[in-house]
Amino acid sequence: MTDTNQEHMSEPFRAGFATFVGRPNVGKSTLMNALVGEKIAITSPKPQTTRRAVRGIVHRDAGQLIIVDTPGVHRPRTLLGERLNDLVASTLSDVDVIGFCVPAGEPIGPGDRFIAEQLNEAPRAKKIALVTKAETVTKAELGDQLLAVSMIRDDWEAIIPVSAVDGIHLETLVTEMLALMPESEPLYPADMITEESFDQRAAELVREAALDGVRDELPHSIAVTIEDIVEREDDDDTREVYANLIVERESQKGIVIGHGGSRLKSVRERAQREIQEISEGRIILLLRVKVAKEWQRDPKQLGRLGF
Numbered sequence: 001m002t003d004t005n006q007e008h009m010s011e012p013f014r015a016g017f018a019t020f021v022g023r024p025n026v027g028k029s030t031l032m033n034a035l036v037g038e039k040i041a042i043t044s045p046k047p048q049t050t051r052r053a054v055r056g057i058v059h060r061d062a063g064q065l066i067i068v069d070t071p072g073v074h075r076p077r078t079l080l081g082e083r084l085n086d087l088v089a090s091t092l093s094d095v096d097v098i099g100f101c102v103p104a105g106e107p108i109g110p111g112d113r114f115i116a117e118q119l120n121e122a123p124r125a126k127k128i129a130l131v132t133k134a135e136t137v138t139k140a141e142l143g144d145q146l147l148a149v150s151m152i153r154d155d156w157e158a159i160i161p162v163s164a165v166d167g168i169h170l171e172t173l174v175t176e177m178l179a180l181m182p183e184s185e186p187l188y189p190a191d192m193i194t195e196e197s198f199d200q201r202a203a204e205l206v207r208e209a210a211l212d213g214v215r216d217e218l219p220h221s222i223a224v225t226i227e228d229i230v231e232r233e234d235d236d237d238t239r240e241v242y243a244n245l246i247v248e249r250e251s252q253k254g255i256v257i258g259h260g261g262s263r264l265k266s267v268r269e270r271a272q273r274e275i276q277e278i279s280e281g282r283i284i285l286l287l288r289v290k291v292a293k294e295w296q297r298d299p300k301q302l303g304r305l306g307f
């Protein structure tokens with residue numbers, strides 16, 4: 001073998017942006033967290049959990065994947081819903097690779113086809129199809145779903161079944177996505193896994209805890225802001241995190257607080273535990289419940305909440 005051939009054998013470093021798209025609740029955020037190896041985006045069984053374009057960074061010897069987690073695409077019913085769809089559209093036009101996700105156990109429907117068609121708006125991006133939650137179905141059902149997804153577009157670079165929960169084919173997915181990325185210098189320092197600030201991650205962890213066990217419209221009505229973080233005067237290794245849990249109506253306040261404050265207590269305890277995992281010193285979480293009337297439909301309030 002000549003020297004030139006040997007040079008060809010060392011693959012160039014690749015880096016770029018990827019996003020997973022799909023209906024709400026197909027497992028996009030869980031997949032990103034599994035690839036990054038830490039909880040960057042919160043997840044829940046309720047549709048439309050993701051509200052921000054959260055970046056998670058996957059590091060390998062061969063390159064870097066910057067994954068932008070986007071909200072699920074849905075028929076918008078509020079101004080918030082419209083802004084979330086816009087966020088997805090603008091992300092699509094910016095990324096190198098799009099992973100279109102359908103869950104293994106649900107038939108492909110009009111919602112999926114609509115999103116698959118939207119990918120035409122991103123002609124530059126390479127497209128792969130992912131069948132998520134692969135461990136929930138039989139091999140035969142999985143085969144049928146892979147076939148069904150292969151038929152909704154003819155430009156898939158790859159079709160991969162994955163399970164974020166059982167860790168199926170995650171490394172195959174990383175390898176495949178890296179191969180589709182442009183040659184590039186690293187885009188982020190080797191130890192950085194997200195651009196999210198501590199405040200942003202803490203607010204999301206409070207929201208995740210608050211979503212647990214609430215039903216109907218309430219999950220959509222909940223927003224969380226961090227009011228302040230202060231070092232304790234008597235103990236500089238401890239910080240107090242003051243968070244506001246915002247709902248849309250007085251009647252929702254009672255549900256969130258629970259009988260004798262019991263619900264709020266368990267939300268506070270769970271969120272404090274989760275925030276503790278991502279902070280250096282000790283933290284104490286203090287929660288306040290506030291009402292911002294109909295904030296999902298109010299441009300001013302949306303602006304204040306960062307949408």
Ligand SMILES: Nc1nc2c(ncn2[C@@H]2O[C@H](COP(=O)(O)OP(=O)(O)OP(=O)(O)O)[C@@H](O)[C@H]2O)c(=O)[nH]1
Nearest residue numbers: 025026027028029030043044048049050072164165
């Ligand atoms: N069984 C199984 N469940 C999964 C898997 N991945 C995600 N889930 C579950 O599916 C639900 C939705 O997951 P998310 O990651 O929040 O889904 P999403 O697509 O980001 O949802 P939105 O933010 O609403 O768009 C959660 O209850 C997850 O635990 C998987 O591989 N297997």
